[in-house]
Amino acid sequence: MENMDLRPLFGGSYTDLRVLVTGHTGFKGSWLCLWLQQMGAQITGLALPADTTPSHWGLLQLDGVRNLEVDLRDSAALRAAIDAEQPHMVFHLAAQPLVRRSYRDPVGTFATNVTGLVNLFEAVRGCASVRALVNATTDKVYLDQTTEDGYHEQHPLGGHDPYSTSKACAELVSECYRKSFFSGVGQSQPRVATARAGNVIGGGDWSEDRLVPDLVRSAMAGAPLRVRNPHAVRPWQHVLEPLSGYLRLGQALLAGERAEGPWNFGPATDATMPVAGLVARMRELWPGVRDEPCNDSHPHEAATLRLDCGKAARELGWHPVWNATQTVERTIGWYRAFHEGNTVLSHSDLSAYVADARAAKLDWATSP
Template structure:
């Protein structure tokens, strides 16, 4: 599948994706390969079996297993590939794991990012860096219009706090080392991307709602559901990835797109955990749940993103509503478990076709 999208920005370009063996990273690498990019990946081994990365079988991607905390290993990957564009997705991404391992979470998500920026500083080929953080970087406060990019940063749990720190580190390096006045002829353009909760086929991570549901269904058991009233900005994994790629495209040609960006669904697709489970069950009746009344660590009751900035300045908006995203997600897992099929490339092709149908600029 060869795709001419994003004004051809990625065709023939050297692109490094950190966290490529993870759920979101593996989908991004697949898309970049379809765009004709020369892709290298830097990550730890997949921590699940099955693994979307392994199932994709992208054997032509340079696959480096390096920990972000290994500064010399990071520098070696940059020396080997001289990337022009970097998408940074590697992280310790789980809230509850961050309670169990706070030191490792901060080491990876903060000092690992510092190591990455230091490697970029000494690699004169890099022109664009998109750092994917999270919607959880915002200080917890009620805002009916959703969090905007200029709202205060904060965090209750170690994961959220580490990602808020990552936003500050990104801003610091952008201003201190990569700004045009101090970076020579070719400064590095840096942006951060704050995405809502992603769903889609190929996610088997621990302690995430949809993967937990899928595992329970495969085992013919019920999943214990905590915080069914918590509201989250659910979206298919291809939605924020289209935002990252659009952001990278525009950064390549214009420094005016640096800084933070939200990527989330329409307000109508910000629904509760319980409502999501009920809707997903209409696509896959084998999914069963029970209430979990045990004590659990703090989680925000409502997470809502305001994405007006991306819609107005990037001409980005979602392609699939939540119903469509749930349908594609359930169909992916059923195809895998019932027929051994991997639907990822087909889902990407359908997504691009529907983006063209609604005349999104990146798909023109």
């Protein structure tokens, strides 16, 4: 299955396309580069070095990906890099992505997630080659309020912690630049959209203060993890789910479809579950996973978070592929293979995901 030809995916939009991925050394960014490489894109990654050891980016060892170490806060270096690379498509994933770190470093979080985005847009404004830009934000951009059906794209933005607030600001910055500088200015101007997704799991994530990496580390250490907020409800999804949404959205923007603005990408309904439910599913697959209550005080987190992804289904034909069982099995299978046999299953996971998408007859996977 690993020899599957992925170049026809998304209508062949990415074959030979010059693509810039910011944040390529991170969890989602490294998976996105793997997928783009398999589709024949010409990839430039722009980011700081990976901040975990090991890192998924380092393990993949992707040939042909140009690696640029550039800080988003350095506007001159960022502009020079984009001018030199002349990308057609930009996927912006670089960020300070951790809630608890944002409490420790709010200034750095806002500088990267807001000012860094402004610097990127200014660089893109001066680069005539860019045709489309997808800015990946988060499902945490919404004002925390009770909603039975999940947040849809027109719900008010908000934010309690510095990370969530910085990403809500990033949504406003994106809309500002889209309306002020890009929309209606001319066909040469890039089309801009934002993609809201979160609670992403899958192999290769070793970030601090994230549930699955913390559980994996505790399992390897033979000690229980003290779990915060076991009753908090989250829309868990495999990392390949939102990435398929980003790629479908990029395809639509490149084709001139009416796809600008914000989009939600979330999992199937049965994958939205409490933290305790996810831990229990992981424990079934890896008995070494153990947890215990944590009674320490901790920063605010929303009690319930669900997304309404009806817009993506209706207008992009996008649907999640893997249910909760498949998501957790693939995630735990990846970590166990790595820790017990030093095997990296990322290529086979991607092939399996695409095969299941084709079996489900999703347009992006089956179109010629």
